[in-house]
Amino acid sequence: MSRSDGRVLLVRKKATESFMQPGGKIETGEHPQDALRRELSEELGIDIDPSEMTYVGRYTAPAANEPGRQVDAEVFRIVIAHPVAPGAEIEEILWLDPSTPGAVKLAPLTRDNLLPLCS
Secondary structure, three states, X not given: OEOOOOOEEEEEEOOOOOEEOOOOOOOOOXXXXXXXXHHHHHHHXXXXXXXXXXXXXXXXXXXXXXXXXXXXXXXXXXXXXOOOOOOOOEEEEEEEOOOOOOOOOEOHXXXXXXXXXXX
C-alpha cells in the first residue's frame, strides 16, 4: 500500500521487531484478493475494492517471524488516500519513504523484494 507521495505503508505485528507490508495467510479456497481484503479490514479497519488492487507478482523470502520458514506472497499494489489505524495484531504502522528507509528493521520480503520495486 502506498500514498500519492510515494510513501509505503508498513506494519509491525505485536511481539515482533520487523516491519512488513500488511496482509496475511490465505485461507483454504480463498482467492488472494479476498484474503488481502479480509486482512486489511482486520489489521487496519479499511475496505478496499478489488478494482483498486494492481497485481505485482509472487515472491518468496525467508519469514521474518518464523526462523527456518519461507513466506510465499501474492503481492498487490494499492494507492490509498484515507487514514489507517492499527487493529487486530498490529502494534505499529509506519509510512516509509522507500528511497530512504534508514535504520528501520524490515522483513526480508519487504527489504529485498518489495521496497526496490517502489524506489
